[in-house]
Amino acid sequence: MQVSVETTQGLERRLTISVPAETVDVEVKNRLRHIGKTQRINGFRPGKVPPSVIQKRYGQSVRQEVAGEFMQRNFVDAIVAEKLNPAGRPSFVAKSNEDGQPLEFEATFEIYPDVVLKDLDKIAVERPAVDVTEADLDEMFETLQNQHKTWKENKRKTKTGDKLTIDFNGRVDGEEFEGGKAEGFELELGSGRMIPGFETDIIGMKAGEEKTITVSFPDDYHAEKLKGKTAEFDIVVHTTESAVLPEIDDEFAKLFGVETGGVAALREEVGKNMARELNQAVKAKVKEQVIEGLLEVSELDIPAALIAQEVDVLRKQAMKRFADQMDPNNLPELPAEMFEEQAKRRVKTGLLLGEVIKVNELKVDEAKVTDLIESAASAYEDPSEVIEYYKTNKELAQQMQNVALEEQAVELLLASANVTDKKASFKDIMNPEGK
Template sequence: MAVNVEVLEKLERKITLNVPVRSVQDEVQARLRRLARTVKMDGFRPGKVPLSVVAQRYGSAIQYEVLNDKVGEAFNQAASEAQLRIAGQPRISEKEGAAEGFLDFEAVFEVFPEVKIGDLTDLEIERISVAVDEDAIDRTIDILRKQRRTFAPRGEDEAVQDGDRVTVDFEGKIDGDAFAGGKAEGFAFLVGEGQMLKEFEDAVRGMKVGESKTFPLAFPADYHGQEVAGKTADFLVTVQKIEVAELPDVDDAFAKALGVEAGTVEGLRADIRKNLEREVKFRVQARNKQNVLDALLTKAELDLPNAAVQAEIERLREGARDELRQRGVENVEQSQIPDEIFRPQAERRVRLGLVVAELVRANELQATPDQVRAHVEELAASYEKPDEVVKWYYSDRQRLGEVEAVVIENNVTEFVLRQAKTVDKTIGFDELMNPAQAAESAEQDAQQA
């Protein structure tokens, strides 16, 4: 029988489902008989409970369960016959006026939209590239040296400098009152590395052992401690100890200590280059992918299924709650987070997902097993035991699915870049690795100019 699909609005559709009453009754009786063979009830031996008693106790619940199953089966069959791509769960309600021996239900639901993608050759997309130079390798070696630095006491009359490890006692008060986390004794931190707020580091820099100082500190409005966020405290700090950092020499012994197989400085630099080039490749791919996806949205025409958007909003909301839990916020489940906070991001994600899926379908850009394997091996190459990491990925279908999604997006990126007009741009290593810091430096340079 042909399924009559009624178009309501944009992507919303309605169909009528007919469920034979006899099929519901037969299934209810079958489930009651199965239950009677195993159910335990006071006064009866297992398997000897009369069917009428089982029906009296469990009949309503089983009737509800069977009816839901039968309506679901009818909906799935109708959607399949009508070749509908359903977005989200249908809203099902019983309909009056059914023919004798039948129950009628109305199912209202959304379908996935037709996605129209314009001429990609009209697009102009910036494609970045980055070279790993010797300076990048030198800076990486400096980081490795800092990770293995030791400390020795500074001279008695020497003051705190950047890079020193300083041990202090401090106490902060807001309007004369102490606050949680505002006091410590024997607290050690590295100066100039952002471990403390800037005002705190500025106050300690230049002090000597035994000196004390009082200074104001304005907590940022987004400070993680809600009690003090956006407020100004008065701090008293006393320097107890100053230690100067001593960095290891860059020699073959240093390379061996880092586990470099060759055991030489040359081997160390070669390993660093390989790792940096791998990281640069991933980051360049991500940047170019973002440029491609942004451009794709300007060429796509489609309606968004509300059910898919709402499902994405729920995922984003739950992610936000997880983050709040990790920060120690209590009663997160009761917090009311409005949909509108997440709607723009959810709509973008759904739109991109549908556009990418259409490109993949139309141009056969699915991830091949060889592509997935190559990407997993590339991810694993930076670990000490790459074979175990590969096994870890392949042991979980969800993890492997995440890799497949990345490979598909990379396929889409390369396909679009081949079609579009590309504007090649070479950027510096630092700009790629620390875009926010690079932007801040550029702004400071512009202000000085």
């Protein structure tokens, strides 16, 4: 076998490989001989078919088959000999595949880039310095109260926080429009469910009252025909109700499965959950900054084949999400361009973290894997069942090992990064956009 290597552009390589004619011809003849012994052909006794007939009928297809196998086999031998690491599948082109002639073919493919880790100390990270405070706990209990509130009918003027049952009928330029009419519609004032001005203009109305309000649809409204349009709505209020919050007592604690210890035990349990979620969120923010910094200080050519593979993965994931929510017959075509930037980022991140793992000879820390599984399981009603499921599911267990190894790489990068602690609140971390 003769091999020559050519760099075409960037990471692309072209191997020209020549396999001796004798090697190929012998294999072709052996296969044709086997066909002659086993194949039934009308007009000839089994095993007595003349070689010329076998050659005429099967020669070309057998040679193509043999050539394909030799191309695959010799390609592998060639990349091992030349110490090349292909990224993605090669494309083969046979240049010569005739009887008595060497099999000559080209294999074009991309290789993995040489990854060089440098300037890791220039990665800047702001690590949130934050704890769960008593005020955070108080606010969480208010949220829990609101989640279990009941409603009591009132006769007063409505205010923010009340729940109304209304009819409404909307018009734009004097014409009714799709989605602009409803009867017996329940609306909690202040929920932000309706377009700006709709809820605020109803405040102060009483049950039995009618009113016409004028509001404007936002310029970015989802319905094209209504963007920026002024609309009139006829409103009829049927009932108004006030929220009744439950008392924070032992009965309240039992709503959350705390049978003993009352409010104090519930407060301790909620505090632990908040601390766990806060810790996970802080770790995620730090990891995001480490990876962002790593990408910024690292220059790297990315194989197009790997990007294409990642685009395919992302597109399939998106299509699956759409399929869960839409009629499969109406699924949209999602162009590759939608996922290209995300795919590039993920591939580059994977290559860089892979190099960190390789250079530092990191091995999976089983204790970290256990911690990750237990942390994930703690969010479920029966953690032991979830832990057991991870242990018995090889694919999930492997995924968690990969996560652990990635976290180890991030921790190592963090150790050499430029880290400053920045004071933050629970709300800053858990609800940064005030949603």
